[in-house]
Amino acid sequence: ERAPNGRPLRAVGSFLNITRRKEAELERERLELLIRQAQKLESLGVLAGGVAHDFNNLLTAVLGNLYLLRQAVPEDPALRELIDDAAHAAERGAALVRRLLTFGRPDIAQDEVLDLDTLVAESAALARPMVEPQVKLVIQGGPGRALVKGSSSALEQVLVNLFVNARDAMPDGGTITVSRSTVMLTSKRRWAPPELPRGRYHVIAVRDTGTGMPPDVLEKIFDPFFTTKPVGRGSGLGLPTALAIARAHGGWLSAESTPGRGSIFRLLLPVLDDGEAR
Numbered sequence: 001e002r003a004p005n006g007r008p009l010r011a012v013g014s015f016l017n018i019t020r021r022k023e024a025e026l027e028r029e030r031l032e033l034l035i036r037q038a039q040k041l042e043s044l045g046v047l048a049g050g051v052a053h054d055f056n057n058l059l060t061a062v063l064g065n066l067y068l069l070r071q072a073v074p075e076d077p078a079l080r081e082l083i084d085d086a087a088h089a090a091e092r093g094a095a096l097v098r099r100l101l102t103f104g105r106p107d108i109a110q111d112e113v114l115d116l117d118t119l120v121a122e123s124a125a126l127a128r129p130m131v132e133p134q135v136k137l138v139i140q141g142g143p144g145r146a147l148v149k150g151s152s153s154a155l156e157q158v159l160v161n162l163f164v165n166a167r168d169a170m171p172d173g174g175t176i177t178v179s180r181s182t183v184m185l186t187s188k189r190r191w192a193p194p195e196l197p198r199g200r201y202h203v204i205a206v207r208d209t210g211t212g213m214p215p216d217v218l219e220k221i222f223d224p225f226f227t228t229k230p231v232g233r234g235s236g237l238g239l240p241t242a243l244a245i246a247r248a249h250g251g252w253l254s255a256e257s258t259p260g261r262g263s264i265f266r267l268l269l270p271v272l273d274d275g276e277a278r
């Protein structure tokens with residue numbers, strides 16, 4: 001079918017249809033990926049929790065015996081050094097196991113009523129010595145008073161992890177900007193995860209001006225043990241743990257990134273009504 005001037009009439013319409021179908025397909029693929037990721041985390045969490053528990057007992061035995069050995073050996077600096085090295089390695093193992101345990105089942109007493117601005121300020125105070133002066137940490141706050149129910153120590157861990165990741169992404173310096181907002185989650189929102197019920201959520205956005213991530217990295221950042229950092233620098237548990245903690249709060253953690261420009265991580269937490277806060 002053509003217009004009197006000879007230009008095709010339908011071409012534009014069918015082009016739009018194809019685009020829309022492609023978009024719907026992409027959206028479905030994206031949701032499937034999110035669901036698969038959540039399931040993978042679930043089963044890995046159970047596995048990690050079990051293994052970590054056994055390791056904890058083993059490392060306690062190793063450390064206890066090294067302590068006794070240290071008392072028993074004669075004053076020999078060379079021997080002492082060997083024992084101290086072994087104890088140091090075992091302690092590092094124990095620290096890693098503690099992180100695995102958190103990742104398996106985040107230990108969260110959800111009874112605290114938390115003010116998000118206080119939480120952000122306290123996390124920033126914790127992170128500042130690790131971040132500044134190489135990187136600037138700017139807190140923008142948000143409208144009104146934002147209350148959530150949860151564990152301040154677990155949520156601080158999430159934010160500190162995000163700040164440290166942002167720092168690592170800005171070896172030549174840059175700025176971390178933390179802002180707060182509220183969203184009404186409907187199924188239409190681009191980064192709305194499938195498992196979250198609709199409703200109002202507080203959002204803490206952590207934005208950096210760092211390297212950003214190419215899509216093939218972005219896809220894997222919530223996989224346990226995925227890291228692009230040198231051995232000894234990163235264990236690849238920061239983000240999976242952070243996501244597990246966010247989920248345990250009925251929330252979510254999402255990431256968006258532009259290579260060469262930077263990344264935005266958004267921590268979503270369900271809004272606590274004034275009535276529930278009392």
Ligand SMILES: Nc1ncnc2c1ncn2[C@@H]1O[C@H](COP(=O)(O)OP(=O)(O)OP(=O)(O)O)[C@@H](O)[C@H]1O
Nearest residue numbers: 165166169221227228229234235236237238239263
């Ligand atoms: N803000 C960011 N900018 C660029 N890349 C990031 C950012 N945050 C995370 N990443 C990428 O995601 C990977 C995984 O992050 P995650 O925090 O889980 O582990 P890690 O930082 O490598 O190690 P860990 O946190 O256990 O010390 C990082 O190695 C990095 O490649």
Ligand SMILES: [Mg+2]
Nearest residue numbers: 161165238239
């Ligand atoms: Mg990290």
